[in-house]
Amino acid sequence: MAERLAKIFGTEEDKVNCPFYFKIGACRHGETCTRIHNKPPVSQTMVFPHLYDNPPAAVAFADGLNVPQENLVEAVNHFEDFYEEVFTELAKFGELEEVVVADNIGEHMIGNVYVKYQSEDQAQAAMQGLLGRYYAGKVIMAEFSPVTDFREAKCRQYNEGACDRGGYCNFMHPKHVTRDLKKQLFRAMYEDHPQYKEDRDKRKATEKKRSRSRSEDKRRVVGSDRDREREKERDRGGERRRSRSRSQDRKKHSKRSRSREHRRRDSRERRHDSRDRDRDRRGRDHRDRDRERDRRDNSRSRRD
Numbered sequence: 001m002a003e004r005l006a007k008i009f010g011t012e013e014d015k016v017n018c019p020f021y022f023k024i025g026a027c028r029h030g031e032t033c034t035r036i037h038n039k040p041p042v043s044q045t046m047v048f049p050h051l052y053d054n055p056p057a058a059v060a061f062a063d064g065l066n067v068p069q070e071n072l073v074e075a076v077n078h079f080e081d082f083y084e085e086v087f088t089e090l091a092k093f094g095e096l097e098e099v100v101v102a103d104n105i106g107e108h109m110i111g112n113v114y115v116k117y118q119s120e121d122q123a124q125a126a127m128q129g130l131l132g133r134y135y136a137g138k139v140i141m142a143e144f145s146p147v148t149d150f151r152e153a154k155c156r157q158y159n160e161g162a163c164d165r166g167g168y169c170n171f172m173h174p175k176h177v178t179r180d181l182k183k184q185l186f187r188a189m190y191e192d193h194p195q196y197k198e199d200r201d202k203r204k205a206t207e208k209k210r211s212r213s214r215s216e217d218k219r220r221v222v223g224s225d226r227d228r229e230r231e232k233e234r235d236r237g238g239e240r241r242r243s244r245s246r247s248q249d250r251k252k253h254s255k256r257s258r259s260r261e262h263r264r265r266d267s268r269e270r271r272h273d274s275r276d277r278d279r280d281r282r283g284r285d286h287r288d289r290d291r292e293r294d295r296r297d298n299s300r301s302r303r304d
């Protein structure tokens with residue numbers, strides 16, 4: 001029974017806990033939902049409901065309406081300014097892992113900003129530090145969120161390019177943040193807060209050490225297996241049989257090593273082939289991406 005409960009917790013089958021709140025941190029029924037919204041007392045992730053004030057063009061676009069290019073560009077610039085400001089401000093409380101702004105326009109999700117810190121303590125510091133502060137003339141509201149994996153919260157169809165529910169979808173449609181902007185903001189964060197960088201490097205070092213010792217463990221197990229095999233064989237056969245089998249082994253071995261050489265050569269050739277193929281593919285990807293970027297830049301500069 002307990003096992004079954006654990007399996008269905010937060011899924012559609014769970015009649016007690018709300019799956020939407022569990023996965024996305026927001027549910028269209030809000031306080032009137034018939035299922036329980038388990039609000040965590042503390043979490044690495046915080047949500048700032050409706051913190052981002054979407055310009056009308058952004059709402060119209062998310063609603064599937066036609067919007068003039070120049071208004072769209074304005075909306076993108078407006079959002080990027082906001083993102084940069086919020087990111088920089090929130091980084092003062094701790095090392096940020098992710099900042100996601102919902103592009104959804106449903107009442108319960110519009111303008112929601114999700115912020116994931118490296119630790120719960122940092123999120124708690126942010127919660128305390130922001131208490132009673134204002135943003136754009138409104139008191140900042142914040143709560144801890146159950147969302148820890150944004151991949152689970154995101155809408156799959158939207159990720160693949162098209163969601164037929166549009167802006168009113170109940171799964172998260174994150175606003176697009178360019179890779180350059182993200183890179184720039186993270187770099188600035190580590191420059192402004194050397195402590196975060198130190199912590200991150202330490203984390204990476206322990207991670208590396210752990211994975212190394214894991215593979216060493218594996219090797220040790222394999223080694224002891226081999227020893228056991230050898231012992232078993234010694235138990236099975238007598239001294240004479242072994243000497244005969246050893247000379248047979250030697251013959252077999254030379255044959256094997258010859259065929260091994262063949263195989264090695266084969267696989268080397270195959271590897272070359274696939275590397276060439278990879279290179280071709282990568283070149284194609286780059287070209288596609290460049291073309292896409294050019295197109296975007298062109299449409300942007302035409303408007304400037």
Ligand SMILES: [Zn+2]
Nearest residue numbers: 018021027033
């Ligand atoms: Zn609910």
Ligand SMILES: [Zn+2]
Nearest residue numbers: 155158163169
């Ligand atoms: Zn969707």
